[in-house]
Amino acid sequence: MNFIKNIFKSQLFRLSSLNSVSVLVRVVGGLLSSKMIALFIGPSGMAVTGNLRNFLGLIDSVSILGLHNGIIKYTAENEKNQERLHAILSTIFIAILVWTLTLVVVLFVASKALNSWIFGNDNQYVWIFRLLGFLLPMYTGNLVFMAVLNGLGLYKKIIALNIVGNIVGVLLSALLIWKYNLSGALFALAAYPAMLFLFSYYYMRKRYRLASFFKGGNFDKNILRSLLSYSLMSLVTVVLSSLIFIAIRNLLKENYSAKEAGYWEAINRISSFYLMFASTLLTVYFLPKLSIAKSNLETKVIFWSYYKAVVPVFTVGLISVFLLKSFIISVLLSVEFLPMHKLFKWQLVGDFFKIASIILGYEFFAKKMTAAFIVTEVFSFVVLYVLSHILINRYGTTGAVMAYAYTNLIYFITLTIYFRKKIFAAPRS
Numbered sequence: 001m002n003f004i005k006n007i008f009k010s011q012l013f014r015l016s017s018l019n020s021v022s023v024l025v026r027v028v029g030g031l032l033s034s035k036m037i038a039l040f041i042g043p044s045g046m047a048v049t050g051n052l053r054n055f056l057g058l059i060d061s062v063s064i065l066g067l068h069n070g071i072i073k074y075t076a077e078n079e080k081n082q083e084r085l086h087a088i089l090s091t092i093f094i095a096i097l098v099w100t101l102t103l104v105v106v107l108f109v110a111s112k113a114l115n116s117w118i119f120g121n122d123n124q125y126v127w128i129f130r131l132l133g134f135l136l137p138m139y140t141g142n143l144v145f146m147a148v149l150n151g152l153g154l155y156k157k158i159i160a161l162n163i164v165g166n167i168v169g170v171l172l173s174a175l176l177i178w179k180y181n182l183s184g185a186l187f188a189l190a191a192y193p194a195m196l197f198l199f200s201y202y203y204m205r206k207r208y209r210l211a212s213f214f215k216g217g218n219f220d221k222n223i224l225r226s227l228l229s230y231s232l233m234s235l236v237t238v239v240l241s242s243l244i245f246i247a248i249r250n251l252l253k254e255n256y257s258a259k260e261a262g263y264w265e266a267i268n269r270i271s272s273f274y275l276m277f278a279s280t281l282l283t284v285y286f287l288p289k290l291s292i293a294k295s296n297l298e299t300k301v302i303f304w305s306y307y308k309a310v311v312p313v314f315t316v317g318l319i320s321v322f323l324l325k326s327f328i329i330s331v332l333l334s335v336e337f338l339p340m341h342k343l344f345k346w347q348l349v350g351d352f353f354k355i356a357s358i359i360l361g362y363e364f365f366a367k368k369m370t371a372a373f374i375v376t377e378v379f380s381f382v383v384l385y386v387l388s389h390i391l392i393n394r395y396g397t398t399g400a401v402m403a404y405a406y407t408n409l410i411y412f413i414t415l416t417i418y419f420r421k422k423i424f425a426a427p428r429s
Helices: 002-009 011-015 020-040 042-063 068-077 082-109 109-117 127-152 155-197 197-207 211-216 220-256 258-292 296-323 325-332 334-368 370-395 397-418
Strands: none
Touching: 020 155, 020 258, 042 082, 042 109, 042 127, 042 155, 042 220, 042 258, 042 334, 068 082, 068 127, 068 220, 068 258, 082 109, 082 127, 082 211, 082 220, 109 127, 127 155, 127 197, 155 197, 220 258, 220 370, 220 397, 258 296, 258 334, 258 397, 296 325, 296 334, 325 334, 325 370, 334 370, 334 397, 370 397
């Protein structure tokens, strides 16, 4: 387990904007938010807020054209070349501003259609999409500014903003859920990211004259083209996952009830909290190692170090979650969610295969294997959607988590076959 000690000693871990402090605060904030929704709104409210969360995740990525990682990369690479950096940031700001204003119009014009898609005809929350349209420039501005600050290496400020964001989000959610129940929860989800714009704008304004970035003469099509090619993998995952999860949740609501959809949302929320630690560990420790691995044998060593040290720990954790499921439901949610007891077995099986396959999926990013990544990602989401349709019709909500487990098993087998030469690479004689 020496590699764990190395993680905590490494500069990358200490300085990464996604370090343990940020993740821990995010998890605690998510747990508190879920608890309040469970107590005051119940399973049906959990399902409705889940759909909005997925839609906001979609807006997150689409509103900045999937450029988050590209902005960080290009800013970091050109920090000392102020003229080049100015051209890059000008191109980014102008392109995203034009695109954001287009999305604002779409959100206002299509608000009724979006309401029907996300909430169904019985829930009239058209105002949420109009509110989101009004706040979108601040929402998007915050995402861009945070990416730039990250690229500039201002990690302490990023961590502070993440902590402030989660605290503000929890307090705002608590107040609005207490006062206005479901409407309050939806308002908090839509509004609080935009509030963070005030903080990120303050840090950016201290460093730059922001108005200078919006001069048309600074726009460079070649820079934008390079950035857009970098964003494709991010967009595919976020867009497909958001659309598929909304579709599955709506399928459960239509065929069974909003409560059943809420149980499925709750089990996914619980799962996301511990999977967040796995993805962070991969980002700060394993991804850099995979990126610099020069041979199949070097990559094999990294893969197997993960399987020998990380997977067993998470397996013990998953078994513990299964044994303590009643306690977890009571503490994190409420007794109203006890019927979701039956979902844990299949969800945890799915999580095991997700954890087993995630290291292989990161190899696509490490070696920039864009085409292969998109094909396998689309394949896995198609499998998830088809299996969900088949199994939900036969087994109800349990069918949704069965589909998740089978999909991750198939994805793991697919990646194992695809990367077999790296996983089982033989030493050169």
